[in-house]
Amino acid sequence: MNPVLQIILTVLFWLAVSGIFMLILSWFIISYIIYTMHLKRRGKHRWTRECSSDDPRQHIMYDEGMQWSEKYKDKKHDLHIVNEGMNLYGEYYDFGYDRTVIMLSGRTEGLRYCYYFAQPYPECGFNVLVIDQRAHGESDGEFNTVGFDEHRDALKWAEYLHDNFGVKKIIMHGICIGGSTGLFAHLSEDCPDYIDGLVVEGMHPNFCESFKNHMIELGKNTDPVIHFVDMWMRIYTGHSMKYGPINCIDKMQKPLLMLHSREDKYSTPEYAQMLFDKCGSDKKRIVYFDHGEHSMIRIVDKEKYDNAIREFIKDYY
Numbered sequence: 508m509n510p511v512l513q514i515i516l517t518v519l520f521w522l523a524v525s526g527i528f529m530l531i532l533s534w535f536i537i538s539y540i541i542y543t544m545h546l547k548r549r550g551k552h553r554w555t556r557e558c559s560s561d562d563p564r565q566h567i568m569y570d571e572g573m574q575w576s577e578k579y580k581d582k583k584h585d586l587h588i589v590n591e592g593m594n595l596y597g598e599y600y601d602f603g604y605d606r607t608v609i610m611l612s613g614r615t616e617g618l619r620y621c622y623y624f625a626q627p628y629p630e631c632g633f634n635v636l637v638i639d640q641r642a643h644g645e646s647d648g649e650f651n652t653v654g655f656d657e658h659r660d661a662l663k664w665a666e667y668l669h670d671n672f673g674v675k676k677i678i679m680h681g682i683c684i685g686g687s688t689g690l691f692a693h694l695s696e697d698c699p700d701y702i703d704g705l706v707v708e709g710m711h712p713n714f715c716e717s718f719k720n721h722m723i724e725l726g727k728n729t730d731p732v733i734h735f736v737d738m739w740m741r742i743y744t745g746h747s748m749k750y751g752p753i754n755c756i757d758k759m760q761k762p763l764l765m766l767h768s769r770e771d772k773y774s775t776p777e778y779a780q781m782l783f784d785k786c787g788s789d790k791k792r793i794v795y796f797d798h799g800e801h802s803m804i805r806i807v808d809k810e811k812y813d814n815a816i817r818e819f820i821k822d823y824y
Contacts, residue, residue, distance in 0.1 A: 537735075538735030538739060543739075545718070546614075547649060548650070557619075559616055568623040569620070575623070583600055586598065586636075588667050591660075593641055593647035595640075595660055596618075596645040597636055597639065599636050599668070600634060602629045604633060606677070607635065608678050609661060609679045609689075610625050611640070611685030612643070625680070627816045634674070640660065640688070653748060654684055654687030654691050656746075658691035658692040658695060662692050662697055662698065665692075674701070675701060678824075680706040680708075681706070682708045682802050686711075687752055690707070693759060703761050706763075706764045707765055708805075709773070711778065712753035713750060715751075718733065719733050720775070756787070759787050763791040764791075766793075770797075772800070
């Protein structure tokens, strides 16, 4: 071969190799930044109890929730437990019942976020526990594990209520990722019989699918970066965002109410129907809402939202 041509081909080969290397390196860096931005808490100044969004509607929800909390401040008990070496904090609104709902918020949200969604429960005969999930609000923790580790905290909270407040029946209400937390708790081999039902809003099939749709909505390409984000989650937490409710909901045997918007672009209604169809419970129902973005159903149709909860409780409890 011509020596000059050989040199040119060698240079091109190493340029290609270095280009591929730099491309893969950029995927590593970008995915790490995305992971730490969205699923790693860098100090308690992040993911606090304050309103997390600039959306005016969420501020309305937050303010209405704060008014609800103030109205029932005489019912409130500030609670603290320790689970897996972490200090966890919550507020218990004791209305004198022997039944309680544990509210499970989504990613980035502290306990005040759940005030708004808790409002129909006291009139249905349930006390209310709102919690700062690990790595949120006042609670300890560094990572959001999209329900995998959080569900053990939910079980610990349930045990605390049962043992210290005489609560005989507990259901859970999860928004977004909180739905996964509640489902994993119900499916745990450690789940006691007194945990007996789940309400979910905007449940996703797995976090990978929801997160991918979120990135697409922001106009960002997801492949193959999303797979590297999953790699970082595996490294830091031992869990994969590619596993989720769709992989295990067939084992759910307790009452389940799914609230879902047909306009949800993150947890699409097609996947909601798949989850509902696959659910193993014979006490399940799904209520669709024609309008409402992800986690924004109740503010669009409060009457329908609350009535769905009332009917669910009336029929199964």
